[in-house]
Amino acid sequence: MIISIASGKGGTGKTTIAVNLALSFKNVQLLDCDVEGPNAHIFIKPEIKRREPAYIPVPEVDETKCSYCGMCRKVCAYNAIAVFPPSDDNKKGSVLIFPHLCHGCGACSLLCPAMAIKEVNKGIGIIEIGGKDDLQFIHGRLNIGEAMSPPIIRQVKNYINPTRTVIIDAPPGTSCPVITAVKGSDFCILVTEPTPFGLNDLILAVEVVKKLKIPFGIVINCADIGDDNVDKYCQDNKIPILLRIPFDREIALLYSKGIPIVHAKKEYKEKFQNMFNSVSKLLTPRAL
Amino acid sequence: MKQIVIISGKGGTGKTVLTASFAALAKNKVMVDCDVDAADLHLLLQPVIKERHEFKSGKTARIDAAACQQCSKCINVCRFGAIRDDFTVDAISCEGCGLCSYVCFDGAIIMEENLSGEWFISDTKYGPFVHAKLGIAEENSGKLVAKIRQVAKEIAEKNAMDYVIVDGPPGIGCPVIASLAGADCALIVTEPTLSGLHDAERVIEVARHFKIPVKLVVNKYDLNPDMSDKIEYFCKENAIPVIGKIAFDKVVIESIVKGRTIVEYTNGKIKEEVVKIWEELKGFSQCR
Numbered sequence: 001m002i003i004s005i006a007s008g009k010g011g012t013g014k015t016t017i018a019v020n021l022a023l024s025f026k027n028v029q030l031l032d033c034d035v036e037g038p039n040a041h042i043f044i045k046p047e048i049k050r051r052e053p054a055y056i057p058v059p060e061v062d063e064t065k066c067s068y069c070g071m072c073r074k075v076c077a078y079n080a081i082a083v084f085p086p087s088d089d090n091k092k093g094s095v096l097i098f099p100h101l102c103h104g105c106g107a108c109s110l111l112c113p114a115m116a117i118k119e120v121n122k123g124i125g126i127i128e129i130g131g132k133d134d135l136q137f138i139h140g141r142l143n144i145g146e147a148m149s150p151p152i153i154r155q156v157k158n159y160i161n162p163t164r165t166v167i168i169d170a171p172p173g174t175s176c177p178v179i180t181a182v183k184g185s186d187f188c189i190l191v192t193e194p195t196p197f198g199l200n201d202l203i204l205a206v207e208v209v210k211k212l213k214i215p216f217g218i219v220i221n222c223a224d225i226g227d228d229n230v231d232k233y234c235q236d237n238k239i240p241i242l243l244r245i246p247f248d249r250e251i252a253l254l255y256s257k258g259i260p261i262v263h264a265k266k267e268y269k270e271k272f273q274n275m276f277n278s279v280s281k282l283l284t285p286r287a288l
Numbered sequence: 289m290k291q292i293v294i295i296s297g298k299g300g301t302g303k304t305v306l307t308a309s310f311a312a313l314a315k316n317k318v319m320v321d322c323d324v325d326a327a328d329l330h331l332l333l334q335p336v337i338k339e340r341h342e343f344k345s346g347k348t349a350r351i352d353a354a355a356c357q358q359c360s361k362c363i364n365v366c367r368f369g370a371i372r373d374d375f376t377v378d379a380i381s382c383e384g385c386g387l388c389s390y391v392c393f394d395g396a397i398i399m400e401e402n403l404s405g406e407w408f409i410s411d412t413k414y415g416p417f418v419h420a421k422l423g424i425a426e427e428n429s430g431k432l433v434a435k436i437r438q439v440a441k442e443i444a445e446k447n448a449m450d451y452v453i454v455d456g457p458p459g460i461g462c463p464v465i466a467s468l469a470g471a472d473c474a475l476i477v478t479e480p481t482l483s484g485l486h487d488a489e490r491v492i493e494v495a496r497h498f499k500i501p502v503k504l505v506v507n508k509y510d511l512n513p514d515m516s517d518k519i520e521y522f523c524k525e526n527a528i529p530v531i532g533k534i535a536f537d538k539v540v541i542e543s544i545v546k547g548r549t550i551v552e553y554t555n556g557k558i559k560e561e562v563v564k565i566w567e568e569l570k571g572f573s574q575c576r
Contacts, residue, residue, distance in 0.1 A: 005537075007334050007473045008325075008326045009299045009300065009326045009458070010298040010299020010300050010301040010458040011300010011301055011457075011458075012299075012300055015483065036298050036458075036459035036460045036461045036464075036490075037458070037459060037460065037483075037486070037487040037490060039298075039482075039483035039486060041416065041484045042483050044293060075386065075387070076375060077346075077347065077384055077385045077386050078385070081296060087407065101422070103383050103385060104367065105367055105368075105383065105385030105387050106365070106367055106387065106391065107386065107387040109388065110365060111387075111390055128428075128499070142461060144459065144460065144490060144493040144494050144497055145463055145465075145494060145497045145498075146461070147430060147462035147463065147465050148461070149459075149461045149462075171455075171458075172299045172325070172326070172425055172458050172459070173325035173326060173429075173458070174326060174422065174425065175422055175425065175426060175427055175428075175429045176427040176453060177327050177459075177461065179380055179425050181383075195539070195544050196331050196544055196545060197328045197331060197544060197546060198328070200328055200331060201326045201328070204325075204326050204424065207424040208424055208425060209316065211380070211424055211425050212380070212425075224547055225541045226541050226544075227545050238510065249511070252508075252511045252512075252536075253478045253511065253512055255481055255483075256479070256480055256481035256482065256484075256511055256512035256515050257481075257512065257515070258483070259482075259483040267314060267436075
């Protein structure tokens with residue numbers, strides 16, 4: 001079973017939920033797919049056993065074969081290739097590649113009539129694989145200055161171990177990175193806060209999981225501050241509220257020190273186990 | 289005219305609350321919400337939309353079932369797994385590269401332009417406001433960010449305004465890079481937590497990579513004073529001016545619930561601190 005934790009927006013407590021849920025069970029695999037700002041490792045403190053580079057294939061042109069026909073530029077949907085044919089003032093032509101714009105689709109190399117383009121791997125980040133006690137842990141980190149996070153997220157998800165309960169900590173937002181992370185999950189837990197910001201972002205997150213047709217429920221963090229509009233929204237839309245976590249300076253302090261709640265406040269382990277049970281009840285038998 | 293961008297490496301650190309206060313404090317400026325995935329600034333600025341524009345970006349493949357001979361070429365070349373075994377397109381996975389349409393000998397694949405979102409020019413009691421809404425599960429948020437920043441810059445230049453103030457998106461990827469490009473100063477908002485420090489370090493690197501001068505604010509610093517000290521020490525070591533420390537105060541949540549900016553909602557200590565931060569930020573022209 002794959003459970004992903006998303007929120008529409010950062011800072012609502014996704015990582016807290018993902019980490020504490022992962023630590024409340026046995027036979028769990030935790031994937032931190034927030035590759036732009038991975039944080040779960042701060043709480044898990046895993047022993048990293050393997051590191052693998054994350055790649056995107058980008059074109060490399062062999063100009064001894066290139067006829068400067070411009071086909072590669074024409075088929076590149078991302079404007080990642082510029083072709084300058086030979087001319088009177090520029091005897092030798094040239095092809096410029098902008099690897100940051102490349103999505104690695106392979107169109108240029110496949111469609112080049114001169115077969116002058118091969119693809120080379122360009123590192124865009126790193127995947128770290130490890131664990132802590134019984135917990136398997138994998139995360140990805142996007143290199144600074146790189147724009148494209150979905151390829152790393154896909155690479156992290158290649159490590160999904162179907163014999164375990166898989167928990168995915170998703171990145172914030174409603175576009176490519178979160179879609180890539182959450183797609184294929186059996187259930188999605190949306191974390192929110194009871195404020196107008198929280199509600200606004202929750203509604204967006206709900207639209208995402210509905211579009212992906214993933215069953216979902218809500219965790220309300222800092223549940224005793226703000227107003228009751230998130231509750232009303234859930235009631236009106238028949239969305240199950242799986243757990244409420246009150247605002248608690250002690251929890252905030254634990255978070256700030258990188259200590260999982262379940263390690264310091266044992267009663268929370270049961271709360272997370274109960275939440276897992278309610279999630280299981282909301283699932284179709286196939287997913288279990 | 290100076291462009292100031294408020295970023296954080298992750299969401300929920302208080303970017304929008306601070307940005308909204310700058311809107312109330314700064315004279316003669318344009319406001320922009322570049323968190324197009326999950327925009328929130330409008331909840332505090334209460335805009336009246338004056339102009340509404342469609343944002344078209346990228347393409348998605350569609351297969352004409354009548355023309356399709358089911359040869360599977362498209363399935364074989366698609367690296368994004370976007371074509372299902374029944375020769376329909378999974379629009380969410382399609383990256384719009386168009387390779388399938390080039391290899392289809394039957395001309396059965398049509399690339400259709402996406403309506404990816406909308407952007408708006410609005411009036412607020414604080415002045416003009418440019419904002420956007422990315423469609424759910426749409427990509428290219430970086431392009432939409434670049435678009436609304438361009439529009440804001442044009443408004444500021446036309447009206448001889450002093451500032452463009454940008455509420456940035458979370459993370460370090462495509463939309464953040466688009467928010468930072470060409471900015472005069474980045475204000476980083478962080479929280480005194482291990483993850484806050486980790487995320488701030490990464491986004492500082494991004495800003496430096498693009499040679500944008502950086503200043504930093506620690507929000508909720510009193511939730512973990514030791515960690516606040518660590519962040520200040522880190523900033524000192526890296527020559528990053530810390531221009532403010534804001535205490536945790538439930539009045540912030542109250543102000544959000546009431547839909548007001550914090551500097552207009554309260555006269556307490558928190559207002560003093562935010563005013564001080566804006567005064568410091570105004571004087572940033574020396575930081576280049």
